[in-house]
Amino acid sequence: MQHDTKKYRQIFESKSPEEIEEMNQLNDEEHQRQAESFKTGYEKGICYLCNKPFKTISNNDPCLHWLLRQCRFKKKDFPKIYEKYGYGNIAAFIRWCANQERLLSNINDLEDEKSDRKVLSYTVKWKNIEWTFDCSKNDFEGHKGTSIDYPHYHFQMRIDGRQFINFNDFHVPFTDQDLFVLKNSVEQGDWFKQNFGAIGSGMQEAVSVELVDILEHTTRSDNEDEATYHLSTMIDASDNPITGDEIYEIQQEVERTGKTFAYVAQKKLKERAKVQTVISPADSIPDIASRTEHKRR
Secondary structure, three states: OOOOHHHHHHHHHHOOHHHHHHHHHHHHHHHHHHHHHHHHHHHOOEOOOOOOEOOOOOOOOOOHHHHHOOOOOOHHHHHHHHOOOOHHHHHHHHHHHHHHHOOOOOEEOOHHHOOOOEEEEEEEEEOOEEEEEEEEHHHHHOOOOOOOOOOEEEEEEEEOOEEEEOHHHOOEEOOHHHHHHHHHHHHOOOOOOOOOOHHHOOHHHHHOOOHHHHHHHOEOOOOHHHOOEEEEEEEEOOOOOOOHHHHHHHHHHHHHHOEOHHHHHHHHHOOOOEEEEEEEEOOOOOOOOOOOOOOOO
């Protein structure tokens, strides 16, 4: 099915602010209902979709929790999942699980690390498993003149760093709903944006937050593997030198409050020194697994 995103935009722009607000509210309420149901089940090791423990597998009832590999899920079973669930459902479930273990920084969906040739390219980590979604523009258009002439993506799954599902094992078709969402995101991104809600947010959302909000609401971490951000702070006090005692006082407040050095330094020294903080993703976020594409002849 073809999707005329300009037509969708016209329909959207013809609606009143009240209608748009109602649509967004209904969508948010449904998302919140599912998120709460997911979290309740996750804490008990039960899948909110099928109401069965993560450790169970029923071949006649495929479910997304198979991808957690707590059951005897095998590579050959993957088509049963994607024939039942679209990309959006699979990605949401995986991202939600990842954020239960480590918020935001288990999902490397940074736009700066995605090639311009990609529609999708990101990696999600959960415990000892890493999943990667990859879709080039050629994949999204379908490989014309071949048996793979339909829009699709590629999927990789690694367990303890070892191969389980490889990118070239499957050409996973997008559902019509997937295409509606992705085409609008690509072609009408100024008004239509795909996201997975707060429970499914990744590092792209994390680095899109205003600097002042990051400093105010983050706390320091002694474990790099648990950190979301890496903060580098430079203090220029050439016109009014800072004493060692003042630095010690800042460090003491950091220890006492749990706030970052950057936040406390900004607060304490803003009247007499230039304090500049550079925020970047933590080094411990997963690398985006790369896929070698076959060139068209």
